[in-house]
């Protein structure tokens with residue numbers, strides 16, 4: 001069995017990694033860290049894991065982590081860049097769920113995350129973990145920067161259009177909504193039930209840190225700069241992201257449904273919905289699927305793409321396991337075959 005360590009085991013993405021690895025045929029979690037809960041059993045904090053995980057949390061310890069084959073960082077931004085380099089030097093493969101290894105430009109990273117990057121050479125070698133775009137590089141990577149949740153939904157929704165060059169590369173609109181687990185498990189007033197329930201609002205209109213990540217990813221796909229407006233909204237849901245994407249068609253008459261179906265025909269985790277469909281967040285809840293529907297607006301010039309994911313699975317921990325499978329030469333779908341939970 002491949003030995004996995006998780007730094008940040010008490011957060012939502014850490015707990016979701018535990019749930020997914022409990023079903024993984026070739027890997028097991030052997031080390032789980034938390035500073036606040038050190039000594040506590042994981043299944044005491046997360047009873048859904050009882051009978052499937054007998055680990056206790058321990059303090060993050062570099063020597064113990066170095067004995068793992070792979071380490072996942074399910075930690076706030078700024079932690080992985082301090083701890084990952086020495087692990088990678090010792091032969092440990094790293095998947096970072098934070099943004100430390102996503103943005104190639106250190107200046108852009110500093111502008112949005114207010115941190116000086118302390119692992120510049122590791123940043124240069126890190127691979128952006130969107131398998132539908134970078135599968136071959138991920139297979140060879142020692143460190144993967146796992147994408148953010150909104151960037152996953154937006155990039156997968158626009159990928160076939162940009163690759164085929166059938167839309168304008170500016171003026172794209174990404175109108176996105178997320179459930180509250182996207183904000184993490186740390187106590188915050190903005191995540192309280194009474195603040196979020198029975199309400200709906202936009203946030204980050206003046207600028208959200210996922211904008212540069214989305215623009216970098218779309219430019220990699222299009223092979224030229226892509227400009228978009230991105231507005232996130234908070235939904236009174238626990239899990240789920242819904243992205244509604246608008247772009248101007250440059251090639252009238254293109255068969256959009258066929259374009260999406262052909263591009264994603266061999267992708268195990270992207271499902272192109274039937275023509276005219278309106279995918280729901282609950283249709284991907286708990287699964288590693290991104291479900292996409294493509295529509296042409298009545299003006300015949302505006303393409304409208306609907307892209308849904310579970311922010312904790314394809315938007316975070318499921319995609320991280322998918323990347324891990326590729327890095328270790330395993331079946332890409334290992335541990336990820338659970339069906340979504342509906343209703």
Ligand SMILES: NC(=O)C1=CN([C@@H]2O[C@H](COP(=O)(O)OP(=O)(O)OC[C@H]3O[C@@H](n4cnc5c(N)ncnc54)[C@H](OP(=O)(O)O)[C@@H]3O)[C@@H](O)[C@H]2O)C=CC1
Pocket residue numbers: 007008009010011012013014033034035036037060073074075076077079097098099147148149181182183184185186311312315316
């Ligand atoms: N929630 C989501 O939908 C998504 C989250 N992400 C990203 O994944 C990462 C984890 O997110 P999430 O699980 O929501 O976060 P949480 O706030 O829920 O959990 C954070 C975890 O990190 C640990 N931690 C915090 N600081 C440190 C530190 N300095 N050293 C070691 N461990 C630390 C905490 O435990 P303790 O303090 O006890 O050590 C806790 O277990 C973040 O970077 C987030 O941006 C990415 C995509 C989607």
Ligand SMILES: CC(=O)N[C@@H](CCC(=O)OP(=O)(O)O)C(=O)O
Pocket residue numbers: 097098099147148149150178179180181182183184210232234
């Ligand atoms: C609802 C909510 O608050 N969502 C988070 C994004 C979660 C995510 O993907 O985070 P990272 O890129 O930071 O890893 C936010 O908007 O900040």
